């Protein structure tokens with residue numbers, strides 16, 4: 323008995339010590355690798371979220387090394403674990419649209435007319451995130467804007483590479499557009515919406531559907547801090563916010579490579595900009611260039627870079643970065659001209675800020691109406707950071723209110 327007890331106590335002590343070490347390690351990593359600019363909204367809270375994320379990643383790595391599960395599957399499990407209770411105001415149902423799992427949120431209140439429809443694509447770098455991680459956000463959108471929301475559980479990288487996620491989102495959207503009547507949705511008011519990688523997917527789906535005459539036209543697209551290009555990871559926002567949680571510059575390149583190739587083999591070249599030949603870069607410079615970023619966004623320190631060339635082997639691996647379905651910022655003017663009214667949200671302290679600013683300019687240059695919401699104290703992921711109340715940010719709430727107001731105006 324005493325032996326069992328001793329073992330138990332030792333085991334517990336070991337566990338507690340391990341936990342303390344883990345958290346201290348994560349705190350140390352956070353303080354030495356991240357920098358939180360003075361303008362960020364609630365820096366302590368952001369650090370706590372970052373430390374939780376790092377701890378989860380470290381535990382995942384340990385489990386992977388001892389052969390229990392992969393790091394990716396552990397992190398996905400931890401992020402999607404939380405379940406919310408029933409929502410008194412919504413009917414929530416899991417369905418399949420073709421081969422794609424979706425969750426549909428329908429307001430219970432009777433409505434005199436057909437409702438708005440919102441196709442929602444979650445973020446998470448094409449690698450993480452799920453219907454569960456964005457449950458709270460989708461419920462808010464459905465409830466507060468009185469819309470039917472369809473959240474898409476598209477296939478994730480690295481198991482499923484580009485264009486799997488894009489195809490699933492497109493497939494689900496087409497399926498929905500064919501059956502709007504069944505869900506009581508007004509064909510003239512369907513919007514696509516996504517955050518981060520989901521914003522990338524929403525932009526790509528929107529472009530694909532722009533020229534289609536056999537389906538109802540989308541009413542709008544809502545892009546929340548979207549990633550829209552992979553040609554230049556040294557634009558001002560990438561330099562300025564390289565170490566700001568929740569998305570480091572290096573991770574942004576890592577994720578898009580996971581989506582493209584299922585591995586991040588060419589990370590170094592992508593980060594320094596030696597993955598695309600100079601002539602191709604020059605060709606796209608009219609759209610992807612720091613010159614198209616307003617001066618006021620460059621004052622926080624920005625160094626122009628010389629253009630580097632690249633080897634054919636490297637370009638061979640990443641040349642699909644030039645496809646607009648992967649990098650919507652590179653679509654032709656003739657496509658952009660047909661796009662619906664757009665809402666773009668950017669955050670000042672986000673590496674992807676300039677992707678949003680460049681796309682905004684391209685849309686406006688092509689006569690598309692853009693409602694732009696810039697969170698001066700915001701960082702990447704602020705709208706859906708954790709989906710829990712005590713870890714939410716007033717600035718993220720403000721961003722979401724703007725999204726709801728935009729939807730209500732449609």
Ligand SMILES: *[C@@H]1O[C@H](CO)[C@@H](O)[C@H](O)[C@H]1NC(C)=O
Nearest residue numbers: 420421489490492493496497
């Ligand atoms: C869905 O995608 C698959 C390919 O992944 C395709 O064969 C199928 O026709 C698509 N369905 C619709 C309705 O677009």
Ligand SMILES: *[C@@H]1O[C@H](CO)[C@@H](O)[C@H](O)[C@H]1NC(C)=O
Nearest residue numbers: 582583584585586587588639
């Ligand atoms: C990474 O992906 C590329 C493209 O799919 C492939 O050619 C290469 O062999 C992969 N590298 C590793 C280490 O798996």
